[in-house]
Amino acid sequence: MPGQHRSESKSYGATITTIIVIILVIAAIVWWLFYHKDDSAETTQAEGCENTVVLPVAEQYPGAADMFLRDFSAECVTPELVDSPAQAALYVGMDTPATDALLAEQGRSRIPGQAQTVGSTPVGLSTPQPDTTEVDPQAVFYGPDPAVAHAAALALTQDPAAAQALTSRDAQAPAPEDPAVPLAVTATTNPEGRSFTPLPDAELTFAAIALSPQEGISQEAIDAATAAAYPAAPEQAEQQEAAAQTLFLLDTSERMAPQIDAARAALTAEAQATGQPVALWNYSSPLNPGVTRPWRDNVPFGPAEEITPVLQGFGTDGIPLTRTSVLAALRTAAEQAQATGQPTRVVLFTSGTAPEDLDDAAFGRQLASALENPQVSLEVVQVGDQVDQVLSEQADATRNL
The missing domain is CATH 3.40.50.410 (von Willebrand factor, type A domain)
Structure with a gap:
């Protein structure tokens, strides 16, 4: 009887081993299929993008293009951040006449179309240390940027006329020497080492703006910028004519x-x-x-x-x-x-x-x-x-x- 007991134990162990081997084989097959499927897809995509278009993108404020670059997806087009609108096919900034004037200063203009909002950034106050006390609007330096200044002044005063007066006051004024003076800034332009406190309902919204052709920028990049900025561009182009x-x-x-x-x-x-x-x-x-x-x-x-x-x-x-x-x-x-x-x-x-x-x-x-x-x-x-x-x-x- 003891010999019979040992035989049943060996048979049971062999069965377990067989099951484990089968599971491992199935797992290996599944892994191999998925691995080669992904590899095949990547190879096919690479073969289809022999001539990848580089889309040069400039931004009006540091970080303005972050959300656009993160979410951008177009076959065979790779966005690349550049330093200046002079180098760009697409500009991420505020959709305002003031932005058009800024572009014109650098010899650029937009391709007409309905610009799409692609991001935003909070406007707030920059202070040496975190400060939750109530701020006197008169004590803030609003700076030369009219969009940031107006957003901050309006949030603090809740009075359009007062906000305009404060914006005009600081438009040409030099920056204060006293570091304790609160500064109107965006979340991405806050000076290093200072604390940023966002203001309620104060933000800048950014749009993707396709720029007109420029020497040194390929037509493929201009076309990619137009498609990215104005999804309905073909219909719009017919209407604009x-x-x-x-x-x-x-x-x-x-x-x-x-x-x-x-x-x-x-x-x-x-x-x-x-x-x-x-x-x-x-x-x-x-x-x-x-x-x-x-x-x-x-x-x-x-x-x-x-x-x-x-x-x-x-x-x-x-x-x-x-x-x-x-x-x-x-x-x-x-x-x-x-x-x-x-x-x-x-x-x-x-x-x-x-x-x-x-x-x-x-x-x-x-x-x-x-x-x-x-x-x-x-x-x-x-x-x-x-x-x-x-x-x-x-x-x-x-x-x-």
Whole structure:
């Protein structure tokens, strides 16, 4: 009997060993199949990307392109961060006229299209040590960057007029020597060694902007940038061929004086970026004897370069009779669209509307009627904080300078 017991034990052990061997063999087969499947896929992808396109990307603020670079996915295209817009096919920054002006300073302009938001960064205060005490808005240095300064000042004051005053106060001021002074910064521009405290509801949002062709940048990179920035680019390109005429209407009232240079730069950059006929009007209020209308039709539709010398000659005076001038510009836009068979937009740079202009009811009716024309559109670029609500609500698009 003892011998029989040993035989059963050996048989049981052999069975266990066999099962383990079978499991190991199955695991090895599964591993081999998955390994070679992945390897095959990688090999196929590599073979299909013999000519990988490098997409050079520049950013307006440090870290602005981080989310875009992290999420970017396009077959055979590799994004690469570069130092300057002059080297880039795609720019990640704020979708504002001020950004267009910044690009123009470096000889670049955007390819027209509906830019997509691709990231954001908090705006807050930089201090030597973490500080949770209430901050006096007057004690903060807001710095020369208008976007950061305005976001921080508005978060601290909750008053658009007060925020604008603080932003203007520090726009040209030197940085304070006292390190204890709180600085308005973004999370990615906070100086090393200082503490960053975000402000409620204060952030900068970034868009991907495709840049126009430049010597030294391949057409493949430009095409990749356009596809990345404007997913519906083929449809948009067809629309732009028939919808690129622009009448620029610039407020030159006394209220515009602090921002007139920035408005000129932004308008110039946008005019050059259209690549299509543009016209230029300015307005304020009648300034000379015998003159009854507040607008001046300075330059008729033509090449963008024709408006530059006229634009540089504008001064500021009078009050902004915006509503009367907008209605006149929309009438001319409708006439231009009818004459050419192409839609025409009015782009208005405005500081707001003087109370001496048309009342809300009359203006609202006339504006709605003018914008019923499918060939005419109105875009408002707001300068400062005195917003015309009727204009803002009925315009096809609004943005801040």
